[in-house]
Amino acid sequence: MIPRTPRGFRDVLPTEAAWRKTITQAVSTQFGLWGYLPLETPAIELADVIGMASSLGKDSLQAHAAAEAPFRFFDSDSNLVALRPDVTIPVARVAATRLRDEKGPFRFYYAQPVFAERESTYGQEREFTQLGVECIGKGGYVADAEVLCVLFEALQAAGLSTFTVAIGTVGVLNALVRQASDSPEWHDRILQAFHKSDLVGIDLLTKEEGVKPAYGDAIARLARIRGGKEAFGACAELVAPLGCESDLEQLQRTYELVEENTHMGTLMVDFSIVSSFDYYTGLVFKAYAPEVPASLASGGRYDTTMAAFGRNEPAAGFALGLERVLAALEAQGATPPDVGPEQVVSDDDPKLMFAKAAQLRAQGVRVVLGGE
């Protein structure tokens, strides 16, 4: 056979590897400056552990199976295991198990590859690298703003100058959805339509029989609200008469705090931002660069996930995709880091050659040993 890597897995050669390392270091340093500590989790988790954090359960796994699912297989103990599809759930597991007796809040960062099983025709990698943070044990708008500011500074540290972070909240949506109809089946369908960004489907669903028109109308219009600070006014007008404004106020405070404390990139409100992960409970956000067709980063608040592992605490975090950040950097004209010149050291006497080289290395010079 011709030796090759499996589809969607690839080798990274030195120029790119050095670039990836530089970005990872710069971003990790920024995470560290915010008080986040490094954490590593295993590449493989028990499939049941991954499933514990999903409120949609098995049906949704099947529904997503066509496009994307965790990479699963049986190990030699006959356990069904999964290559980690993200790092949020493993970090939640660590906090709830090994750190059970420690008092939070915890601030962790990670830089690890994650895996997704994807159909061959989707033209996407099955292994990619996530750099992210999780802030566990702190709720409220200040913690939300902290996580967002870390994201802004991480993207900036990576070298990006042009990017947009769109924020929304599932709280307002959930409140409206609950009040619009008593049918759990309808709740599922409308949330699915939001997950799929199907604004037309949302319109149709809100006009169905049995849906309270005032709430239905508000949901349909909510999906189309996006913009700067003024978007809050439009949204408040919409939801205040219906008594669903509590989460909105929190989002607005978050927005103001982030806007005051960031100096690069664009912050916008977008109520159609609902991540494909179903564990978010409040703030949700995604970062985009104009040159890259998919999100650079995504995250949000997941206050009920920790409880699924037996530690009932609020949490929020995000992950940015190293490959996509790199694609955006390249498109914005950045070039790989210069690894600096190297000096060849030769001597007929190997002892002397090693000694010379050691001297130069001590001065920080990259040396290559000469000779045959």
Add this chain to the structure above:
Amino acid sequence: MQKRNLRIAVSKGSLFNDAVELLGQAGLDTTGLANPGRHLIISNPGVDFIIVRPTDAPVFTTYGGADCGICGKDTLVEARLNVMEMVDLKFGYCRFVVAEPADMPGAAEASYEKLGVLRVATKYPRITQSFYEEAGVQVDIIKMHGNIELAPLVGMADRIVDITATGTTLRENNLRVVDEVLASTARFIANPASVRTDSRVRELAAKLEELTRDREVTMS
């Protein structure tokens, strides 16, 4: 920084003429688009129109080949890609239906009774699979690329799942509709990153919404 032209994927085929007209009404320079000849990209000031097969419009939009596009709901459901479905453009109405030979009533049921599985020919395997899953019926799907009507006529399948606007082709081939799967119209779709980073996409969506809001649904 001078922004590159906005890129719009336009499906050729039955939706094309209505799409071109609507894009013109929305204020875009559609010069040369109505009769592109062999050109695949029509570049006008501020906008590039990319002429694609209908099934490829969501593909271009997802992978960043286009910022936005126009295609049928049917292709969106089948493609299951990550695009935002922004506006119902109300033209290009058609239905997904299940059909069988008109002169063989009961034959499909009898075959299902005997084999415990229904043989269904279609261009849309995903839509077909999910329709029958919800109905709790086992199906063997035969994927075809055109003239689906042939399959039951030559005994290759019990039924077909296909698109019809008026039902003429089905009738001409002596097929009758036995079930409705879903209705479809043309949609304005957009890449999620473009919606958030490019105000031209948001403005075009708003304009199209305004233009089509009070229209009646039509066939193309």
